[in-house]
Amino acid sequence: MVPKRLLPGNRAYLDGNLARRKFSPAASEYVIWDTELAGFGLRVRPSGNRYWFVRLRRRGRHCRVSLGKVEDVDALTARGEARKRLAEVALEGLPQRVTTKIAPVVDDYAEEFWTDCARHWKESTQKRNRNVLVADILPHFGKMRLDLIGRAEIARWRDDYANGRESRYNRSVPVLSAMFKYAEQLGYIRKGSNPCRGMPGFRKIKKERFLSPQEFYHIARQLDAEEAKYPGHVTIVRLLIFTGARVSEIRDLEWDWVQLPRLLLPDSKTGAKTIWLGSQAVRIFQSIERADDARFVFPNRTGERPMSLSPWWEAFRRRCALPDLRIHDLRHSFASVAVRERVALATIGRLLGHVLPETTARYAHLADETIAEAAQRVSGGLAGNLGLSE
Structure with missing residues (x-):
């Protein structure tokens, strides 16, 4: 039976439900021992931090081996590791089968x-x-x-x-x-012993920025101003705006992959990919002059590799008074405009080349906002017909 309040000296079955409970504060570190597995315990420090551990007896002396923080190692994994360590100690001194491989450093x-x-x-x-x-x-x-x-x-x-x-x-x-x-x-380590399996990563905060119509306007005017000096860079950005493609998919583009009105990429982040082009993007490609025997649509000065975009983009976004704008935000903005235009999320996923539906689902809240705005417009119109205030 799990005690209502966890105090120094308590014993309880150590599972995930118990680990998530609040522990009574104490002036010094104390231990909650497991009722099922002897030697398995949970250390609670005055700071509130909690650590799994197992107490072992080696060569006549007791020692404690830490199994990780509660936030990093779940109860089931900690229990399995404790059982493994206890079994290893129990087998010490007994003849063991010689393994054929010694694990390297x-x-x-x-x-x-x-x-x-x-x-x-x-x-x-x-x-x-x-x-x-x-x-x-x-x-x-x-x-x-x-x-x-x-x-x-x-x-x-x-x-x-x-x-x-x-x-x-x-x-x-x-x-x-x-x-x-x-x-x-x-065969260097036992099957199923990968210590990284199941270890939680740090929670990733998605950085998503969507351009407003005014910001799009400022970018367009700045692109016009820089086109004569940086024609290739400007063209790449315009294509990113109109296609929602990843920067590498446009920057590294080869002429053999340009099959208007689409781009046929033999490889991308998600494998082979088709990028469908709207009329604006088609006209941009038709305006690009192709040098004889050119491989890349946007080559560097030697023609042997694609041009570099990063140094110019860093300066360009400052000239647009948008110093926090990442070039990948153009892709997010393409998706946000598609949502406003009532394009289905599944279709947006196809346009962006998403393999998993959940990748596109990040834009679902934008679709909800669009529907909510439509509902408000309709209800406002009806209120006007009925002579009611909104």
């Missing part, structure tokens, strides 16, 4: 993982994951053996990113998880 394993797995990724994915590996994973785990990294170590690593670097952790943990998954396949 992460520094050594990373090279094997990269050689075997990176060749299956896109070039952009390779670059991003290489940066994650070098900057975030190896400095922390490089000297540790794969099989000695548990959920508690992952939780401590996560805590290092809690102050302003949350997005870096969210980008890094999928790469580390993939490394453990491949280590399972190679």
Whole structure:
């Protein structure tokens, strides 16, 4: 039976419901022991922080092993880890079957993982994951053996990113998880022992900005003013406005993919993709002069690669008095205009190239606002007919 108030010395079945309850404050740290698994407990600090732990007896001495914070490790996972640690201690001194492979340290394993797995990724994915590996994973785990990294170590690593670097952790943990998954396949660690599995990431706050009609007007006028000096940059931005495409899908465009009135991209973030063009976008493409044997629609000076847009965009948005405007906001604004024009969310998803419906669902609130505005207009008209005030 779970006590109504959790006090020092209480015993209770430690599950998720209990972990979410409020604990009585105390001047010093106290422990709630589990009623089912001997040695499994929950430490409650005066600050209110709570930690799972297991008490072990090694070589005649008791020790406590932390299993992570309640916010990072759920009760079921903590219980399983405690059971595993207790079983390992119980088997100490008994003859064990010799394993055929000894887990390497992460520094050594990373090279094997990269050689075997990176060749299956896109070039952009390779670059991003290489940066994650070098900057975030190896400095922390490089000297540790794969099989000695548990959920508690992952939780401590996560805590290092809690102050302003949350997005870096969210980008890094999928790469580390993939490394453990491949280590399972190679037999370096036990099947199902990936310590990253189920670990919560930091909550991501979506940055969505929708341009107002006045802001669209200011951008259009500034594009006109800069067209003579930066024709390629201006054309890219106009196409982004009229297509809702990702910047790489327009900037890196090749002439072979331009099949008016559509663009046939052999690859994109979500795979092969067709971008349908409205009449304005078609006219823009028809106005672009194609050099002989040109591969890219928007080449750099050498013609060997697409042009770079970032330095110009940084200055351009300041000249528009919109210093916080990201180029990806043009894509969000395309979707918001589509919602106002009563385009169905499923169709908007097709226009943007979304694979999952929930990706487009972020614009559902805009559709609700549009419907609410329509309802208000209708009710206002009816009120006028009835001689009533709105």
